[in-house]
Amino acid sequence: DGGITQSPKYLFRKEGQNVTLSCEQNLNHDAMYWYRQDPGQGLRLIYYSQIVNDFQKGDIAEGYSVSREKKESFPLTVTSAQKNPTAFYLCASRPTADPNYGYTFGSGTRLTVV
């Protein structure tokens, strides 16, 4: 079945540590996105990629980095510069960047700072 796979489901980060969240899709979608969800807030866009080898900052990119070397993969690194990383991270994709397409979401990664 086609879909988006995020791993790990739960991740614990120590202070000063970089961690990488995986996002893989087999939907043949060009556009991929990373969102962060905090209680009581809407989804906030971290980074997006409209096509392989290209990506753009979203609204809250500070302390995060991404790569898009393959169409199927869009990993997110949470660096030590991100001071409040505890959140639910969601990867999404759609066929193209055309805003008339809805998103398919992965199952999410819950990151906690310990």
Added chain:
Amino acid sequence: QKEVEQNSGPLSVPEGAIASLNCTYSDRGSQSFFWYRQYSGKSPELIMFIYSNGDKEDGRFTAQLNKASQYVSLLIRDSQPSDSATYLCAAPLNSGGYQKVTFGIGTKLQVIP
């Protein structure tokens, strides 16, 4: 700041009733609107989208769009306890020449058996 606004709820309805969820948006240029359902602890799932003024029906769900008044709503008929979830409204809003999808904070729906 262009926004998508929803009442966070919770909205409580008895089983079998009609649940009405509302959303307003600030960008008159928005063309398409989406409703996502998110169960507690899970990721959002697309359940409805609408592009044209009027109603769009899919099973027990009806999306309603009024572009003149800039609101979109989701009606759930014959509400079931399994409909209890948070419903997110989303619309692409123009942001520096890019159509950025903006989500509301979501309305929590509780269907009481």
